[in-house]
Amino acid sequence: MGSFELNGRTYQTDEDGYLVNIEEWSKEVGEYLAKQEELEMTEAHWEVINFLREYYEEYKIAPMIKILVKAIAKKFGSEKGNTKYLYDLYPEGPAKQACKIAGLPKPTGCV
Amino acid sequence: MDTKRADKTLNIDYRFPKTGWMDTPVEFKQGMFCHGSKPKDLEAVGFPNPREWSSKDKDWKLPANWKEIVLNGMKERLDKYRSFKLFMDICVRCGACADKCHFYIGTGDPKNMPVLRAELLRSVYRRYFTLSGKLFGKTAGARELTEDVIKEWWYYFYQCTECRRCSVFCPYGIDTAEITMIGRELLNLLGLNTNWIAGPVANCYKRGNHLGLEPHTYKSQIEFLLDEIDTLTGIKIEPTFNRKGAEIIFIAPSGDVFADPGTYTAMGYLMLFHELGLDYTWSTYASEGGNFGFFTSNEMGKRLNAKIYAEAKRLGVKWILGGECGHMWRVINQYMDTWNGPADFLEEPLSPITGTKFKNSKTTKFVHIAEFTADLIRHNKLKLDKNRNDNLKVTFHDSCNTSRGMGIFEEPRYIIKNVCNYFYEMPEDTTREKTFCCGSGSGLNATENMEIRMQGGFPRANAVKYVREKNGVNMLANICAIDRAAFPALMDYWVPGVGVTGVHELVANALVMNGEKERTTNLRSESLKLATESTEVTEKDKKQRH
Numbered sequence: 078m079g080s081f082e083l084n085g086r087t088y089q090t091d092e093d094g095y096l097v098n099i100e101e102w103s104k105e106v107g108e109y110l111a112k113q114e115e116l117e118m119t120e121a122h123w124e125v126i127n128f129l130r131e132y133y134e135e136y137k138i139a140p141m142i143k144i145l146v147k148a149i150a151k152k153f154g155s156e157k158g159n160t161k162y163l164y165d166l167y168p169e170g171p172a173k174q175a176c177k178i179a180g181l182p183k184p185t186g187c188v
Numbered sequence: 189m190d191t192k193r194a195d196k197t198l199n200i201d202y203r204f205p206k207t208g209w210m211d212t213p214v215e216f217k218q219g220m221f222c223h224g225s226k227p228k229d230l231e232a233v234g235f236p237n238p239r240e241w242s243s244k245d246k247d248w249k250l251p252a253n254w255k256e257i258v259l260n261g262m263k264e265r266l267d268k269y270r271s272f273k274l275f276m277d278i279c280v281r282c283g284a285c286a287d288k289c290h291f292y293i294g295t296g297d298p299k300n301m302p303v304l305r306a307e308l309l310r311s312v313y314r315r316y317f318t319l320s321g322k323l324f325g326k327t328a329g330a331r332e333l334t335e336d337v338i339k340e341w342w343y344y345f346y347q348c349t350e351c352r353r354c355s356v357f358c359p360y361g362i363d364t365a366e367i368t369m370i371g372r373e374l375l376n377l378l379g380l381n382t383n384w385i386a387g388p389v390a391n392c393y394k395r396g397n398h399l400g401l402e403p404h405t406y407k408s409q410i411e412f413l414l415d416e417i418d419t420l421t422g423i424k425i426e427p428t429f430n431r432k433g434a435e436i437i438f439i440a441p442s443g444d445v446f447a448d449p450g451t452y453t454a455m456g457y458l459m460l461f462h463e464l465g466l467d468y469t470w471s472t473y474a475s476e477g478g479n480f481g482f483f484t485s486n487e488m489g490k491r492l493n494a495k496i497y498a499e500a501k502r503l504g505v506k507w508i509l510g511g512e513c514g515h516m517w518r519v520i521n522q523y524m525d526t527w528n529g530p531a532d533f534l535e536e537p538l539s540p541i542t543g544t545k546f547k548n549s550k551t552t553k554f555v556h557i558a559e560f561t562a563d564l565i566r567h568n569k570l571k572l573d574k575n576r577n578d579n580l581k582v583t584f585h586d587s588c589n590t591s592r593g594m595g596i597f598e599e600p601r602y603i604i605k606n607v608c609n610y611f612y613e614m615p616e617d618t619t620r621e622k623t624f625c626c627g628s629g630s631g632l633n634a635t636e637n638m639e640i641r642m643q644g645g646f647p648r649a650n651a652v653k654y655v656r657e658k659n660g661v662n663m664l665a666n667i668c669a670i671d672r673a674a675f676p677a678l679m680d681y682w683v684p685g686v687g688v689t690g691v692h693e694l695v696a697n698a699l700v701m702n703g704e705k706e707r708t709t710n711l712r713s714e715s716l717k718l719a720t721e722s723t724e725v726t727e728k729d730k731k732q733r734h
Contacts (some may be wrong), residue, residue: 078240092223136405144412172598187443187478187669188399
């Protein structure tokens with residue numbers, strides 16, 4: 078377990094730096110987490126984060142990469158709907174890095 | 189971990205420490221263990237001592253009477269399980285098991301020899317439950333139960349994948365997995381589990397599957413796969429969910445529904461059942477074949493297994509068909525009857541397509557899909573174009589639980605040879621009942637313990653490397669969802685260029701479906717034409733075509 082302070086508030090994280098309570102997420106928290114990953118957030122980065130949060134809101138789990146790719150293509154155009162595009166934005170992998178910044182928990186099990 | 193130091197990991201130090209094992213304190217090495225369990229997950233299933241803790245802290249926040257709890261727990265289990273009592277008593281420490289364990293081979297740590305791993309528990313048994321141990325202590329191989337012993341148990345009992353390879357070589361037939369299981373049960377009495385196991389257990393208990401997929405999520409995942417199948421074949425498949433009166437309920441590991449490359453195997457199930465016109469249903473309640481409860485305690489395994497049968501009863505199906513899952517089959521084949529059985533409200537499984545009775549599933553009413561499909565092929569019920577898998581040179585990994593726990597050796601091989609032209613066996617000391625574990629089973633497939641996964645998986649990877657170099661193998665087939673989750677990392681590390689697949693993905697590639705459009709890609713959207721050209725097929729290969 079870990080934690081960080083932001084604007085006078087304390088946030089709990091797990092051993093790998095993921096936010097424990099997704100309800101505590103805000104754009105500022107996302108920006109803070111992105112900074113820890115040494116990422117400069119652009120509009121394109123936020124498009125992915127926002128999609129992940131919408132998806133989580135509905136399905137209570139982070140999407141598989143290929144669902145993410147397909148959905149991004151549908152929403153933002155086919156030039157953005159490929160794995161390379163997502164990895165260019167999030168070099169450590171959209172599943173790992175983008176989900177962390179979006180405040181989503183990691184899936185566990187046979188994955 | 190540093191992924192560029194594969195050559196260094198090969199320098200395994202097999203020299204023993206200077207001090208005896210009882211006097212060599214356990215050193216928690218980074219990358220060798222998982223994060224500890226979270227209080228919310230223990231609370232979800234009513235497990236004792238839920239609290240925030242870390243194995244890196246000195247204080248593990250054990251209950252005040254922890255020693256009494258463990259010793260009472262041991263006594264209860266010695267009375268309850270004859271196997272446990274026997275395995276504590278009969279080992280002569282001959283060492284036949286020592287070098288059979290993938291974790292000992294990969295780490296060189298003597299406490300990963302199955303004999304010594306068992307001795308961690310056996311020494312405490314001797315001290316408190318045998319006369320010689322009580323009288324002569326250390327001379328009789330006995331030691332006091334201390335907090336450090338508990339920490340040592342936690343470190344090493346979660347460094348065993350319960351694969352049972354050692355048991356094959358034990359002249360006394362000691363099942364070391366049973367010892368690990370009891371060790372883990374005792375630890376769980378103190379609230380000592382790992383996050384990677386306790387999380388899925390809580391999810392499965394609350395929502396029906398390890399991943400915690402809610403019913404609408406589970407359904408939408410499958411709908412996504414149906415969309416992919418439509419794109420590939422032009423065929424719209426409409427499976428049913430939670431349908432009362434279906435003849436068969438199908439249970440798959442949730443990893444197949446949710447995670448690559450398992451999803452291609454799930455597409456395989458969907459395509460095959462559609463082509464057969466099978467009267468079957470999926471369930472969003474019994475939406476998990478795997479049973480991480482089994483990695484916790486017998487009681488927890490039983491609680492999770494119960495829901496599959498409860499759902500079969502509720503829906504009024506005749507029998508259960510199970511997907512390519514690993515430990516689910518050990519549970520069903522070796523524990524189900526005494527845990528939740530007999531399932532006498534179901535019928536003896538009978539294939540509606542071939543009329544074959546699956547007599548081996550007479551009491552569990554649960555048929556393995558490899559048996560089901562092999563039987564279809566045997567009766568010539570499938571139209572198969574095996575050339576569609578010509579881009580693949582396939583080898584088969586026998587999953588520990590289906591091989592040693594069930595004896596499924598021939599069926600998957602028979603299927604593969606009927607849907608692929610190029611199939612190559614790994615060396616015989618590494619297959620069938622002597623198969624080497626993936627290194628990540630029994631809930632060890634997390635990321636924070638990647639070091640132990642790569643070290644423990646080394647013997648298996650080494651055998652894959654052999655057929656890669658000899659035959660150009662580029663695909664590792666298996667019938668277990670943990671394999672599909674764990675092997676991609678292992679292959680990338682030790683044998684880059686080898687992919688991982690379930691057997692029913694290969695079946696679906698070859699399956700000629702009624703009304704399908706011409707296939708230009710395989711299930712992974714890889715061009716069939718390009719793929720075929722890129723695979724080097726030698727004259728020798730051509731002779732080996734099945």
